[in-house]
Amino acid sequence: MAEKDVGLSENRSIPLFVFFKDVRSVFKLDELGLEIAKIALPAALALTADPIASLVDTAFIGQIGPVELAAVGVSIALFNQVSRIAIFPLVSVTTSFVAEEDAISKVSHDLKDCESLENGSTLDSENKVLIPQNDLDEKSESATNLFDIAKAEPRKKRIASASSALIIGGILGLTQAAFLILAAKPLLSFMxxxxxSQMSHPAQQYLKLRSLGAPAVLLSLAMQGVFRGFKDTKTPLYATVAGDLANIVLDPIFMFVFKLGVRGAAIAHVISQYLISIILFWRLKEEVDLIPPNRKYLQFGRFLKNGFLLLMRVIAVTFCVTLAASTAARLGSTQMAAFQVCLQVWLTTSLLADGLAVAGQAILASAFARKDYSWATSTASRVLQLGLVLGLALAIILGFGLHFGARIFTKDADVIHLIGVGIPFVAATQPINALAFVFDGVNFGASDFAYAAYSMVTVAVLSIITLLILSSSNGFVGIWIALTIYMSLRAFAGFWRIGTGTGPWGFLRS
Incomplete structure (x- = not known):
C-alpha cells in the first residue's frame, strides 16, 4: 500500500502524467466508468438530437433546390451562433453550480443524519424517516402516524441555481427572439x-419564423443544465427525442403537403422546441422547488460574474464559426451549400464528445465541491482518454461513410463535388474536436471560467487572422484548413492548463 502511495505521489509531481493515468482501464466499467457512461451516453444522444433534426431539415430543403438549401444554411448558422452566445454561458454555469449545490446539500444531509443517529435516533433506511429512540417503545401506538410520514411525498430540492437559470433563460430567450426578428435583414447581409441575392427572401423567412422558438430553446437548455447538474441526462434525452421526432414528422407535412417550403421547416422546428420545453418543465417542477423565497436567494451576482466570462468565450467561438460561414456564403450559393452540409456533419459528430464533456463537468464539479482531488484526477484522465478514442473512431467512420452519404443532402453535382473536397477535413479533425470539447467540460467542472474565457479569446484572434489569409488565397479549402487550425489551438489551450498543473489543477504538482 505504501509503495502504491509513493508511486501516486511521484506521478502527481508531474501533472502531464494525468493524461496517462490508468490508461489500461479506459474501457473498464468500474464505479467511475459506470458513472461516466450513465451520464455521457444519454447526454451525447440528447446533444446530437437537435443537430440531427437540423440535418433532416437540410435534407428535406435540399430537395427544393440549392438556393433554398444555401439560404437555410446561412439562417441556421446565424440562429445557432446567436443562440450560443446566450445558451453556452447559461448552461455551463448552471451545470457546475447545480452540481456543486447538490453535492454540498447531500454532504450536509449525511452529516445531519449522522448527528441524529449519534444523539440516539434510529433511521428507517427504507423510508428515510428518523424515529427518536425514546419513541420506539410507543411505536405500536403511533403506527398510523408513522405510516403517514413514510408515505408522504418526498421534499423537493431547494437549488437556488435552478430558479436563477429559468429566470435568466426566459429573459434571454425573449431578447434573442426580438433581436433576430427585427435585425434579420442586416444580420443576413453581414453573413x-x-x-x-436569390437567397435573401427564403433566408429571411426561415430566420424570422424560427426565431419565434428562441424563448423555448433558451428555457429548455437552461433546464437541461439543471438536470445535468443532478447527473440526470436521461430526462433531457427523452424530452429532446420527443420534440425532434415531432419535428421530423411535421417537416414534410408543412413543407410539401401544405406547400409552405422553407417556412414549413421553420414552423415544424419551433413547435418541436416548445414541446421539449413543456416536457422538461413538467418534470423539473416535480423535483425542485422553483419558487424563490427572496431575491438574494437567486444569487444573480454569481451567475452574472461567471456568465460574463463565458460570454466572452462564446462570442470568440461564435465569431470564428460565423465568419467561416460568412466567408463561404461570399464564395457563392454552391460553396455555401457544400459548406453547410459539411459543417452540420462536422458539428453533429463532434457533439458526441460533448456527452463526455457533460459527464466530466458534472462529476468534477461535485468532486471539487467535496475537495475529493483523487476522484477529480481519475475523472479527468478517463474522460480525456475516452474522448481521444471516440474521435479516432469517428474519423474512420466519416472518412468512409460521408463519401457515400453526400447524395442524401443534395443532387446537385457541383455541391456534391465540393462536399467531397471537405470530407477529409471533416473526418481528420474528429480526434482534435473531441479532445477540445472534453477539455472544455473538464475545465468547466473545475469552475476555471476565467482561463476558459481568456485562452479562447487568444485562440480566436489567431484563428480569425488565419481564416482571412487562407480563405482569400485558397477559397473553400482555405476555410477548412483555418477551421482545423482553430480546433487544434482550442485543444492545445485545454491541454496546457492541466498539463502544467496551474489554476485549480495546482494539486497535481503536490
Missing part, C-alpha cells in the same frame, strides 16, 4: 446574403 454575405445581400438584399439582391
Amino acid at each position: 454575405g446574403v445581400k438584399s439582391d
Whole structure:
C-alpha cells in the first residue's frame, strides 16, 4: 500500500502524467466508468438530437433546390451562433453550480443524519424517516402516524441555481427572439446574403419564423443544465427525442403537403422546441422547488460574474464559426451549400464528445465541491482518454461513410463535388474536436471560467487572422484548413492548463 502511495505521489509531481493515468482501464466499467457512461451516453444522444433534426431539415430543403438549401444554411448558422452566445454561458454555469449545490446539500444531509443517529435516533433506511429512540417503545401506538410520514411525498430540492437559470433563460430567450426578428435583414447581409441575392427572401423567412422558438430553446437548455447538474441526462434525452421526432414528422407535412417550403421547416422546428420545453418543465417542477423565497436567494451576482466570462468565450467561438460561414456564403450559393452540409456533419459528430464533456463537468464539479482531488484526477484522465478514442473512431467512420452519404443532402453535382473536397477535413479533425470539447467540460467542472474565457479569446484572434489569409488565397479549402487550425489551438489551450498543473489543477504538482 505504501509503495502504491509513493508511486501516486511521484506521478502527481508531474501533472502531464494525468493524461496517462490508468490508461489500461479506459474501457473498464468500474464505479467511475459506470458513472461516466450513465451520464455521457444519454447526454451525447440528447446533444446530437437537435443537430440531427437540423440535418433532416437540410435534407428535406435540399430537395427544393440549392438556393433554398444555401439560404437555410446561412439562417441556421446565424440562429445557432446567436443562440450560443446566450445558451453556452447559461448552461455551463448552471451545470457546475447545480452540481456543486447538490453535492454540498447531500454532504450536509449525511452529516445531519449522522448527528441524529449519534444523539440516539434510529433511521428507517427504507423510508428515510428518523424515529427518536425514546419513541420506539410507543411505536405500536403511533403506527398510523408513522405510516403517514413514510408515505408522504418526498421534499423537493431547494437549488437556488435552478430558479436563477429559468429566470435568466426566459429573459434571454425573449431578447434573442426580438433581436433576430427585427435585425434579420442586416444580420443576413453581414453573413454575405445581400438584399439582391436569390437567397435573401427564403433566408429571411426561415430566420424570422424560427426565431419565434428562441424563448423555448433558451428555457429548455437552461433546464437541461439543471438536470445535468443532478447527473440526470436521461430526462433531457427523452424530452429532446420527443420534440425532434415531432419535428421530423411535421417537416414534410408543412413543407410539401401544405406547400409552405422553407417556412414549413421553420414552423415544424419551433413547435418541436416548445414541446421539449413543456416536457422538461413538467418534470423539473416535480423535483425542485422553483419558487424563490427572496431575491438574494437567486444569487444573480454569481451567475452574472461567471456568465460574463463565458460570454466572452462564446462570442470568440461564435465569431470564428460565423465568419467561416460568412466567408463561404461570399464564395457563392454552391460553396455555401457544400459548406453547410459539411459543417452540420462536422458539428453533429463532434457533439458526441460533448456527452463526455457533460459527464466530466458534472462529476468534477461535485468532486471539487467535496475537495475529493483523487476522484477529480481519475475523472479527468478517463474522460480525456475516452474522448481521444471516440474521435479516432469517428474519423474512420466519416472518412468512409460521408463519401457515400453526400447524395442524401443534395443532387446537385457541383455541391456534391465540393462536399467531397471537405470530407477529409471533416473526418481528420474528429480526434482534435473531441479532445477540445472534453477539455472544455473538464475545465468547466473545475469552475476555471476565467482561463476558459481568456485562452479562447487568444485562440480566436489567431484563428480569425488565419481564416482571412487562407480563405482569400485558397477559397473553400482555405476555410477548412483555418477551421482545423482553430480546433487544434482550442485543444492545445485545454491541454496546457492541466498539463502544467496551474489554476485549480495546482494539486497535481503536490
